[in-house]
Amino acid sequence: MSYEAVRKDYVKHTLEESDCLPDPIHMLEDWLKEALKEMEDANAMTLTTVNPDGFPESRVVLIRQLDQEGLVFYTNYDSAKGKDIAIHPKVGVNFFWPWLERQVRVRGIAERLSAEASDAYFNSRPRESQLGAWASIQSEEMTTRDQLDKRLVECTERFKDQDVPRPPHWGGFRIKPQYFEFWQGRSNRLHDRIRYESVEGGWKLSRLFP
Numbered sequence: 001m002s003y004e005a006v007r008k009d010y011v012k013h014t015l016e017e018s019d020c021l022p023d024p025i026h027m028l029e030d031w032l033k034e035a036l037k038e039m040e041d042a043n044a045m046t047l048t049t050v051n052p053d054g055f056p057e058s059r060v061v062l063i064r065q066l067d068q069e070g071l072v073f074y075t076n077y078d079s080a081k082g083k084d085i086a087i088h089p090k091v092g093v094n095f096f097w098p099w100l101e102r103q104v105r106v107r108g109i110a111e112r113l114s115a116e117a118s119d120a121y122f123n124s125r126p127r128e129s130q131l132g133a134w135a136s137i138q139s140e141e142m143t144t145r146d147q148l149d150k151r152l153v154e155c156t157e158r159f160k161d162q163d164v165p166r167p168p169h170w171g172g173f174r175i176k177p178q179y180f181e182f183w184q185g186r187s188n189r190l191h192d193r194i195r196y197e198s199v200e201g202g203w204k205l206s207r208l209f210p
C-alpha cells in the first residue's frame with residue numbers, strides 16, 4: 001500500500017498570538033482540558049529519552065499532574081526509561097490530538113518525585129494496578145507470559161489481607177519544562193506554531209514558520 005494519497009487538510013482552528021496565554025502551563029492545561037472532553041487517552045503523551053548508546057527512545061506515558069512545578073508521570077524507576085533518565089535527565093514530550101488538529105511539544109528536565117508524593121498517588125491506585133507494579137519487572141525480558149502470571153499470584157499471596165505498599169522501584173517523575181511549542185494545523189500545510197522559551201523571569205513567545 002502507498003501512503004502518498006492519504007491526505008487531509010487541517011481547517012478546524014487557528015492559533016493567534018492573542019489566543020496564547022502568557023504562561024504555557026496554563027495554555028497546556030486549557031488544551032488538555034479541551035482534548036479530554038472529546039476523547040479518552042488525551043492525557044497520553046509520547047516521552048522521549050536518550051538511551052545509554054545515545055539513541056532517542058520514545059514511548060507513551062500518561063500525564064497525571066500538571067502545575068507550575070511541571071508535568072508528572074509514574075513508572076518503574078528500573079525500566080528502560082527510568083535508567084535513561086538517571087543518566088540523561090533531559091527529556092522530550094509530545095502530545096498529539098488529531099481530532100483537534102493540535103500538537104504540543106515540551107522539553108524539560110526530569111527528576112524523581114518525593115517518596116511521599118509517589119506514595120500518595122500509589123495509594124490512590126486500584127489494588128490490581130498496585131499488585132501489577134510489584135509483579136512486572138518492567139522492560140526486562142521474560143520467557144513466557146506464565147512468568148508474569150506466576151509473579152502476580154505470588155504478589156497477591158504476599159500482600160493478602162494487607163494494604164499493598166509502593167514498591168521502592170516505582171514512582172513518579174516530574175518534568176520541569178524549559179520549552180513549549182503549540183501547533184495548530186491549518187489549511188494547505190500553513191500551520192500555526194507558537195514557541196515559548198524560558199527566559200529570566202518568565203516566558204518569551206515567538207512564532208515559527210510551519
Ligand SMILES: Cc1cc2nc3c(=O)[nH]c(=O)nc-3n(C[C@H](O)[C@H](O)[C@H](O)COP(=O)(O)O)c2cc1C
Nearest residue numbers: 044059060061062073074075076079080081082139
Ligand atoms: C496509552 C498508554 C499509556 C501508558 N501509560 C504508561 C504510564 O503512565 N507509565 C508507564 O510506565 N508506562 C505506560 N505505558 C507503557 C509504555 O508506553 C511502555 O511500554 C513502558 O513504560 C515500557 O517502556 P520502557 O521500556 O521504554 O521503559 C503506556 C502505554 C500506552 C499505550
